[in-house]
Amino acid sequence: MKPELEKLIEKYLKGKCTEEERKLVETWYDQLNEDDGMSVSQWKAKSKGLKTGLYKKISLDNGKIRNLVFFRGAAAAIVLLLGSIVYLTLNQYGIDTKQELFSYAGNEQIEMGTLKETRLILDEERSIDLAGNAGIDYTKGKLEIKNGNGSELIQKLETGKHAFSTLVVPYGRRAELVLSDGTKVWLNSGSRLVYPNVFKGNKREVLLQGEAFFDVAHQAEKPFHVYAKDVDVKVLGTSFNVRAYADEKDIKTTLVQGSVLLADLVNEKNTVRLVPGNMGVFTEAKSFKLANVDTEMFTSWKSGYLYLKNENLSELLKTLTRYYNISIQLDDPKKEERYFSGRLNLEPEPEQILQVIALTTGCQAEKTERGWMLKRSTDQL
Numbered sequence: 013m014k015p016e017l018e019k020l021i022e023k024y025l026k027g028k029c030t031e032e033e034r035k036l037v038e039t040w041y042d043q044l045n046e047d048d049g050m051s052v053s054q055w056k057a058k059s060k061g062l063k064t065g066l067y068k069k070i071s072l073d074n075g076k077i078r079n080l081v082f083f084r085g086a087a088a089a090i091v092l093l094l095g096s097i098v099y100l101t102l103n104q105y106g107i108d109t110k111q112e113l114f115s116y117a118g119n120e121q122i123e124m125g126t127l128k129e130t131r132l133i134l135d136e137e138r139s140i141d142l143a144g145n146a147g148i149d150y151t152k153g154k155l156e157i158k159n160g161n162g163s164e165l166i167q168k169l170e171t172g173k174h175a176f177s178t179l180v181v182p183y184g185r186r187a188e189l190v191l192s193d194g195t196k197v198w199l200n201s202g203s204r205l206v207y208p209n210v211f212k213g214n215k216r217e218v219l220l221q222g223e224a225f226f227d228v229a230h231q232a233e234k235p236f237h238v239y240a241k242d243v244d245v246k247v248l249g250t251s252f253n254v255r256a257y258a259d260e261k262d263i264k265t266t267l268v269q270g271s272v273l274l275a276d277l278v279n280e281k282n283t284v285r286l287v288p289g290n291m292g293v294f295t296e297a298k299s300f301k302l303a304n305v306d307t308e309m310f311t312s313w314k315s316g317y318l319y320l321k322n323e324n325l326s327e328l329l330k331t332l333t334r335y336y337n338i339s340i341q342l343d344d345p346k347k348e349e350r351y352f353s354g355r356l357n358l359e360p361e362p363e364q365i366l367q368v369i370a371l372t373t374g375c376q377a378e379k380t381e382r383g384w385m386l387k388r389s390t391d392q393l
Contacts, residue, residue: 204220332362
């Protein structure tokens with residue numbers, strides 16, 4: 013590979029390319045021109061690593077999605093680098109929904125921690141902040157919104173080529189969404205879903221950051237894909253939970269009904285199929301691990317409670333922090349070794365939940381300026 017090409021790609025990955033240079037790199041990536049002074053085997057080995065580096069530019073990082081548009085379809089390019097004139101003859105590109113989805117998502121810069129209410133982003137100029145735990149429905153050829161405070165709003169549904177929407181659920185909120193095909197989605201606190209207003213083509217594709225439960229409408233001819241960080245969750249019609257928070261290393265998919273195929277977005281040959289009762293975990297080592305689980309433990313949140321089996325206290329408090337959007341601290345790290353089992357109702361105010369935990373652990377729940385502190389009971393001093 014020519015040094016000037018490597019320099020241009022490095023510049024691209026750092027986000028320092030001009031618009032013309034960006035198109036040049038993306039066209040080169042799509043074509044992977046083998047006329048580069050290397051044998052076919054050398055080219056494939058070199059390009060594979062480079063494709064991985066370029067593809068990883070599509071990533072979720074601290075609540076932001078970085079942008080990379082991959083062009084597909086028929087294209088012809090004559091590339092002369094370093095002082096040469098660049099001629100690009102681009103014919104019609106068949107850009108699929110996946111590429112458009114990542115491109116649209118990449119144009120948004122949303123800091124999750126700054127939101128107080130659920131936000132529905134309709135386009136670059138229009139967004140709606142929804143009160144409480146909202147419900148959204150796209151199935152009737154229009155956008156129907158039900159706020160948590162009881163008010164309703166009906167909007168005309170945009171169905172153009174680039175008609176995507178984004179639902180952002182801040183910490184302390186939940187939301188329910190019915191997509192245009194009838195698929196039901198429950199979004200947990202601190203989550204974000206990007207989706208087309210109307211599914212077109214031969215796939216149904218959405219992009220998830222955070223956690224969501226999906227009840228997918230069956231369409232055998234049109235599989236449903238959830239892109240969650242580095243994993244592609246492919247289904248036909250099924251119920252499953254995906255957990256892919258930016259601050260957690262593992263991506264967890266729990267299957268309740270149906271069948272799911274998990275695939276590494278970078279290495280598409282790295283796959284695993286789930287059957288009901290399976291959890292597939294994509295680890296930091298880029299490998300899948302399978303386990304048989306009680307699915308209620310990983311899906312109960314959508315029904316307003318937590319089903320716990322030997323849950324570590326620190327993990328429980330982390331879940332409650334995200335669910336209620338409050339800070340909860342322990343005065344003694346040794347308390348993290350406590351474990352809980354049973355059903356914990358999340359409907360009451362957090363103070364009541366913490367009082368239950370305090371009684372179980374022999375602690376006192378004390379309100380602080382930052383949130384709550386679980387401290388040793390005075391009876392134990």
